[in-house]
Amino acid sequence: MRKPVIAGNWKMHKTAEEAVSFAAELKQADLPGEVEAVICAPFLALPALVEELTGTGIGVGAQNVHFEQQGAFTGEVSVPMLKAAGVTYVIIGHSERRAYFAETDETVNKKVKAALNGGLIPIVCVGETLEERENDQTKEVVRKQVKAASAGLSSDEMKKTIIAYEPVWAIGTGKASTAEDAEEVCSFIRKTVADQFDQQVANEVRIQYGGSVKPENIDSFIKQPNIDGALVGGASLNAGSFIQLVQAAK
Ligand SMILES: O=C[C@H](O)COP(=O)(O)O
Numbered sequence: 001m002r003k004p005v006i007a008g009n010w011k012m013h014k015t016a017e018e019a020v021s022f023a024a025e026l027k028q029a030d031l032p033g034e035v036e037a038v039i040c041a042p043f044l045a046l047p048a049l050v051e052e053l054t055g056t057g058i059g060v061g062a063q064n065v066h067f068e069q070q071g072a073f074t075g076e077v078s079v080p081m082l083k084a085a086g087v088t089y090v091i092i093g094h095s096e097r098r099a100y101f102a103e104t105d106e107t108v109n110k111k112v113k114a115a116l117n118g119g120l121i122p123i124v125c126v127g128e129t130l131e132e133r134e135n136d137q138t139k140e141v142v143r144k145q146v147k148a149a150s151a152g153l154s155s156d157e158m159k160k161t162i163i164a165y166e167p168v169w170a171i172g173t174g175k176a177s178t179a180e181d182a183e184e185v186c187s188f189i190r191k192t193v194a195d196q197f198d199q200q201v202a203n204e205v206r207i208q209y210g211g212s213v214k215p216e217n218i219d220s221f222i223k224q225p226n227i228d229g230a231l232v233g234g235a236s237l238n239a240g241s242f243i244q245l246v247q248a249a250k
Pocket residue numbers: 009094166170171172173174210211212213231232233234235
């Protein structure tokens with residue numbers, strides 16, 4: 001049985017002080033233990049969030065990481081630094097990083113390996129653009145991204161990895177995928193993992209849907225057999241809405 005994961009991706013939103021207020025609201029909420037709840041915050045808010053959320057069962061994640069441990073990489077943050085700050089998860093290969101910061105399948109793979117080696121849980125984002133969807137290339141694009149991201153991982157490492165299927169056209173647009181279309185792609189991702197590893201690994205790996213998920217539509221995604229939660233941007237910025245999403249995922 002796969003445990004659903006609801007991860008909030010705050011993107012470039014919230015100061016440390018704002019994160020602390022958000023955490024205070026989360027701590028008051030009755031969150032179901034059957035759901036893994038994670039907040040992926042900007043680097044500067046991570047220490048405060050870790051301090052607030054340690055012991056609550058709510059995880060804290062970063063939104064990016066460098067694949068080297070240390071060195072002359074101005075502006076970057078490494079896996080050991082995140083671990084030392086008490087961070088547990090890291091989003092890797094979000095489409096915004098692929099589009100605006102030259103993230104490639106190769107750097108995504110290096111980052112996934114570095115994260116797993118250093119004890120972080122990677123949330124690896126894959127998904128097609130609108131043009132690729134219209135050209136009927138969704139499965140080809142997603143298969144290539146999944147295979148590249150997971151190249152060289154052991155079965156145990158793959159089982160720990162979370163895949164987030166995020167069609168680029170659904171991100172921040174208010175136009176979510178239909179649950180049926182998202183299920184079809186998530187099921188295809190699971191098959192891709194089975195082909196690359198084996199069926200047991202594929203059965204255990206968790207696959208989220210992301211793209212305009214809100215309290216109003218989360219149910220339709222959660223009830224799909226191959227969707228194990230959601231990666232949520234806009235609707236994770238409000239504590240009340242994030243709490244509703246976590247409660248709906250049980
Ligand atoms: O990482 C989250 C996704 O980019 C989805 O963002 P959104 O929920 O604002 O569409």
